Amino acid sequence: MSSPFSKPELVCPAGNLPSLKAAVDAGGDVVYLGFRNASNARNFEGLNFSATEAQEGIDYAHQYGARVYIAVNTSPRPGQEKTWTSSVDLAAELGADAVILADMALLDYAKRHYPSLRRHLSVQASACNYESLEFYRREFGIDRAVLPRVLTLDDIRALGDRTSVEIEIFVSGGLCVMAEGRCWxxxxxxxxxxxxxxxxxxxxxxxxxxxxxxxxxxxxxxxxxxxxxxxxxxxxxxxxxxxxxxxxxxHVMEEPYSLNVLEMLPAIMHAGISALKIEGRQRTKHYVKEVVSVMRAAVDACAADPQSYRTQTTWVERMNAVSEGGARTAGAYADEWR
Ligand code: SF4
Structure with missing residues (x-):
């Protein structure tokens, strides 16, 4: 079975309310965020959302037709599980459109308590093959999986051809070379x-x-x-x-480049991918605005006419201006080593 051409949704980062609004205003289909605790993988001081801020963000996004996914994607610490389960509870109460989870106990918790709340498998679970995705779908009813940044586009296309789980991939931002969620x-x-x-x-x-x-x-x-x-x-x-x-x-492990797949968009849209994720909840509102605006323009242009799609010089310049350590187009999707 070959993958159909499809227009993926654009999933955008927000570390605070101004960034969330910037992402929505710039045309993001979805904003993902975390609460102000250790339950998400961007637990930096000064970042993330209180319950009140998350509610305001969700209301704002919904008002403009966007959705909000909440990441509860770290592993509960023994004896402190309540921090993680109450974050899932809060995401459901606030009306999030999906929770992004990695830990099996949390996936099970969310499935039992909030069966109608979409469950997305975080990149932190590091599910890289069909059997793994199938396991998470069968046991925990995941709707989507965010794939680790270590697969080639051919690997991703082959996965998309077999699985009924929606596929989300990273398209911009910092690279992580580890089997994600396993880094020591x-x-x-x-x-x-x-x-x-x-x-x-x-x-x-x-x-x-x-x-x-x-x-x-x-x-x-x-x-x-x-x-x-x-x-x-x-x-x-x-x-x-x-x-x-x-x-x-x-740089013996990884070059300090940012991923940028503008030139690969036609191939990505032919790979059966449901969503494109922009990394950077720790970055500024300006970064979010710039990257989301460029990706919005590029995805729309490619979806409208993939044959004549060309990467615009201004897009590349704007992406390079905000990327850390310089930008690289293919990133892990074309690296030869694994
Ligand atoms: S591989 Fe690098 S980016 Fe990924 S978790 Fe480890 S230190 Fe962080």
Whole structure:
């Protein structure tokens, strides 16, 4: 069975209410967000939503025909499960259009308590193959899965051809090279786990130190990047650090690029993909506005006439202006190593 051409929905990030409104105003079909606790994978200080802010955001989105998905996508800590189950309860009470979950106990909880609330499998579950998607569909009735950023487009197309689960993929923002939800890098260096505390490079451990000729970036004392004066210094993550290995210095795990699939949109729309996710709940309202506007224009142009679709120079310039560490088109979708 070959995948039909389809126009996917645009799923946009919001770390606060102004960003949510910017995403809706810029044409996002969906905004995803998290509550202000460890239940979501962007648990940074100053980010995320209280119950009142989430309600205002959901009302705003619905007023303009957009939807809101709520991420409760970290793993409950033993003895603190209530933080996670009450976040699912709150998402349902506020009228969210879906919950994004990774932990099996939470998927089970949501299925039993809110059977009509859509359940999306978070990228944090790292489901990469048909059998895995089928397991989550059969046991927990997932409607959609967000695929890890380690699959090629051919892998994704093959999955879409077999599964009845809707497929969502990342189309812009930072890359994660790990089997997502399984990364121990941050835990190893800082003691804080991205999988249980929602932090990958927690802010309290990050230090930017100006030296005589360099800007050194450390994570809990470990030097992970050294920048020349005037060089753009992105927020550090360990996987994109510059290290010495086998006598060579460089980005040994992953280049510090942002994903940007503008040129691949026709192929993506022929791959049976239901939704395109923009990464960046930790980014600014300006970032959200720019990336959502560009992606909205590109998706609409490609859906209207895929044969004559061409990436506009202004789109690329606007994306590059807000991307961390420079943008790269294909990202993991075309990497040869796995
Ligand atoms: S450190 Fe890198 S590989 Fe690990 S979770 Fe963060 S982005 Fe992913």
């Amino acid at each position: 890098l941050s835990s190893f260096v800082t003691g804080d786990s991205p999988n249980m505390q929602g932090v990958c490079s927690p802010a309290h451990a990050v230090r930017f130190e100006e030296q005589q000729d360099t800007l050194d970036v450390r994570l809990d004392g470990v030097l992970i990047n050294r920048f020349a004066p005037n060089e753009a210094a992105a927020y550090p993550t360990l996987c994109k650090g510059c290290f010495e290995a086998e006598g060579k210095q460089g």
